[in-house]
Amino acid sequence: MIDFEEELKKFHPSLEVEEAEEIIYSQDLTDMTDILVQLMKETKHTQQ
Amino acid sequence: MNCFNCKATLTDSDFCTECGVDVAVYKKILRLSNHYYNVGLEKATVRDLSGAVTSLKKSLKYNKENIQARNLLGLVYNEMGETVKALGEWVISKSMQSQHNLADDYLKAVQSNQGRLDAVNQTIKKYNQALLYCQQESEDLAIIQLKKVLSLNPKLIQGHQLIALLYMKQGEWEKARKALNTAIKIDTNNTTTLRYLREVKEQMHKGASVVKKKSDKVSYVNGNEVIIQPTGLKDFSGISIVVNIGIGILIGLCVAWFLIVPSIKQSSNSDATKALVKANEQIASKNANISSLKAKVEEAKQEAEASLKKAQDSEAVVTSYEQFVTALNAYMGKDDNAAYQALTAVNPDQLSEACKGIYETFKSELNEKLVGSLYTEGKSAYYRRDYSLAAAKLEQVIAIDEKYSSGDAIFHLAEAYRKLEDKEKAIATYQKVIELMPGTAEASTAQDYISQLQVNENQQTDGAQNGSPDNGMNQPTTE
Numbered sequence: 001m002i003d004f005e006e007e008l009k010k011f012h013p014s015l016e017v018e019e020a021e022e023i024i025y026s027q028d029l030t031d032m033t034d035i036l037v038q039l040m041k042e043t044k045h046t047q048q
Numbered sequence: 049m050n051c052f053n054c055k056a057t058l059t060d061s062d063f064c065t066e067c068g069v070d071v072a073v074y075k076k077i078l079r080l081s082n083h084y085y086n087v088g089l090e091k092a093t094v095r096d097l098s099g100a101v102t103s104l105k106k107s108l109k110y111n112k113e114n115i116q117a118r119n120l121l122g123l124v125y126n127e128m129g130e131t132v133k134a135l136g137e138w139v140i141s142k143s144m145q146s147q148h149n150l151a152d153d154y155l156k157a158v159q160s161n162q163g164r165l166d167a168v169n170q171t172i173k174k175y176n177q178a179l180l181y182c183q184q185e186s187e188d189l190a191i192i193q194l195k196k197v198l199s200l201n202p203k204l205i206q207g208h209q210l211i212a213l214l215y216m217k218q219g220e221w222e223k224a225r226k227a228l229n230t231a232i233k234i235d236t237n238n239t240t241t242l243r244y245l246r247e248v249k250e251q252m253h254k255g256a257s258v259v260k261k262k263s264d265k266v267s268y269v270n271g272n273e274v275i276i277q278p279t280g281l282k283d284f285s286g287i288s289i290v291v292n293i294g295i296g297i298l299i300g301l302c303v304a305w306f307l308i309v310p311s312i313k314q315s316s317n318s319d320a321t322k323a324l325v326k327a328n329e330q331i332a333s334k335n336a337n338i339s340s341l342k343a344k345v346e347e348a349k350q351e352a353e354a355s356l357k358k359a360q361d362s363e364a365v366v367t368s369y370e371q372f373v374t375a376l377n378a379y380m381g382k383d384d385n386a387a388y389q390a391l392t393a394v395n396p397d398q399l400s401e402a403c404k405g406i407y408e409t410f411k412s413e414l415n416e417k418l419v420g421s422l423y424t425e426g427k428s429a430y431y432r433r434d435y436s437l438a439a440a441k442l443e444q445v446i447a448i449d450e451k452y453s454s455g456d457a458i459f460h461l462a463e464a465y466r467k468l469e470d471k472e473k474a475i476a477t478y479q480k481v482i483e484l485m486p487g488t489a490e491a492s493t494a495q496d497y498i499s500q501l502q503v504n505e506n507q508q509t510d511g512a513q514n515g516s517p518d519n520g521m522n523q524p525t526t527e
Contacts, residue, residue, distance in 0.1 A: 002247045004217045008183065010240070011210055013176040015132040017169045024136045031112040032077045033052055040069070 049078060081111035088117065092124050096237035097205070100124050115141050119150050128235060129204030131158070131168045171201040178210065187214050205235050212244050221252045365398040372399065372407060379410070384418045419448045423457050430460055439464040455485040462494065471501050 015023055049058045052074050056066035064071055088103030104121040107114055122137035135158060138151035146152075158165065174197045181190035194211040197204060208231035215224035228245045235241065375390035391414060396407050426441030442461035445452050452458075462477035478494035478501075485491050 002213075002216065002244065004213060007213055011179055011182075011206060013179055014130065014172045014206070015136075016172050016176075017132055017135075017165065020132050020135050020139075023132075024139055027136070027140070029112045029140070031108065032080075032110045033074060033112070036074055036077065037052055 049075070077110050081107045081114050081117065083107075084110065085114055085117040085120070088120060088124075091237070092120060095233075095235065097124050097128050097235040098238045101128075113144055115145050115149060115151075118144075119154070122151065122154060126154075127203060129171075129201050129207070132172065134158075167200055171197050171204070174200075175204065175207055175210075178207075182210065182214065187217060190214055202230075203234050205231055205238060205241070208234075209238075209240055209244065212241075212248075216244065216248060216251075221248050221255075224248050225252070361398070364395060367393070368395045368398045369403075372403065375414075376410070379414060384414065384421065387414055388418050415448045419445050419452055422448075423453060426457070426464075427460060430464055433467075435464040435467040439468060450480070451484055455481060455488070455490055458484065459490045459494070462497070466497060466501065471505060475501055 050056065051058055051064040051067060051069060051071060053069045054064060054067040056064055058071055058075070059065055062070060062072035062075070084103045084107035088100045088107060091097075091100035091103060101121065101124055104117050104124065107117040108121065111117075118137050118141040122134040122141065124134075125131070125137060126134035135155070138154045141151035142149055142155065174193055178190045178193035178197060181187070181193060191211060191214050194207055194214070198207050198211065201207070208227050212224040212227035212231070215221070215227060225245070225248045228241055228248060231238065231241045232245065371390045371393040375387045375394065378384070378387035378390055391407075391411055394407060396404050399407055422441045422445045426438045426445060428438075429435070429441060430438035439461060442457050442464060445457045446461055450458060458477060459481050462474055462481055465471075465474035465477055468474075475498050478498045481494040482491045482498075
């Protein structure tokens with residue numbers, strides 16, 4: 001049996017057009033490549 | 049494929065030919081990103097939009113610069129009604145690759161139509177408002193708002209899911225099912241939609257063909273139609289019909305009595321008043337006419353009387369002239385009596401002045417001639433002891449001239465009466481003699497005869513009372 005209140009919590013307000021810019025800038029764009037580069041840099045520092 | 053360190057083009061080797069960095073892991077990461085992109089593309093192709101979103105997000109987690117994956121993610125978001133999210137992805141894509149990027153076209157398509165963008169914004173605001181209503185437990189308002197949202201943006205998956213959830217809370221399973229079916233057509237494998245749909249189907253099966261709701265309504269599923277009927281509605285058949293008809297008639301009568309009848313009465317009173325005023329006006333008008341006509345009648349009457357009088361006067365004038373002419377003719381024919389008779393019928397006032405003069409002359413001449421003749425005839429008759437004829441002739445003389453022949457004519461007339469034993473006329477005539485000739489011998493004699501006649505009359509009265517009649521008249525001492 002579905003719990004209305006619990007289900008309702010899963011719905012979030014949609015982003016309005018005015019908020020689009022803010023959302024774009026605040027989006028975390030870090031990907032696996034960034035992590036890889038970071039790891040390699042850290043490894044290099046450790047070796048030095 | 050470029051080296052992440054020096055951006056040189058990579059070969060099949062696991063190391064960069066330019067900077068010598070180990071790119072084996074990097075290559076695997078890029079391959080994974082591409083793999084998830086392919087999966088996302090496949091899912092998007094079969095309209096598994098939510099699945100596609102998941103795969104494309106994963107693809108971008110491995111390689112944020114996978115432009116195709118980002119563009120596709122924006123496209124899927126747009127298809128799901130999440131326009132703002134789509135715009136976000138396309139903007140990022142454009143910032144990463146400004147040249148030869150499909151995102152550029154998408155952005156232009158969206159931004160070129162400002163009306164559509166405003167509509168999208170309004171839709172989002174309404175959706176958020178509906179969500180707020182849900183949190184405030186104003187489900188009915190939320191449903192109304194969501195219906196508006198979905199009419200503007202029918203692809204909004206979240207909108208369909210939320211309205212279905214509200215219907216489910218209200219127990220309107222059929223409506224919920226319809227909303228979910230619409231959602232599933234847009235996004236075929238959305239787990240939330242599928243979960244709700246399964247719940248709806250279970251509930252509908254539980255209730256078999258009739259599902260009793262929490263509210264005071266019962267829903268019937270009849271083919272594709274859903275019939276909703278209040279539970280309080282009971283079939284009382286004939287009795288309820290009769291009662292309802294009775295109540296209806298009663299209400300109708302009340303309405304007629306309190307609303308229609310007063311207006312009819314007022315209308316009729318108003319009509320009667322108007323009719324009365326009109327009748328009074330007519331009466332006043334007719335009275336005025338009658339008065340006018342009466343005045344006219346009176347005037348005509350007076351005119352007629354005047355005309356009649358005038359005619360009568362004219363006739364009298366004519367008659368007078370005729371009689372005057374007749375008298376003249378008779379006189380010329382030696383018939384003095386006829387002339388006298390005709391002349392007496394003439395009214396001298398109606399004759400002209402000239403005729404009047406002739407009349408007077410003629411009359412005096414005729415009288416003189418006639419009176420002389422009559423007097424002679426009367427005296428002759430008197431002496432022949434024909435007293436009746438004498439009285440008749442002398443009467444005519446007296447009628448013309450009372451003092452004719454120095455009162456001799458009237459004296460002899462009185463004598464003739466006495467001889468005829470007409471005491472009253474005799475006494476009256478003797479009285480006249482005394483009046484006309486006072487102090488004369490005839491007056492004295494007349495007085496004697498009067499006394500004698502009165503005594504005789506008294507004696508006759510006494511004699512009649514005593515039984516000794518004496519009808520004789522004493523003769524005068526003088527003759």
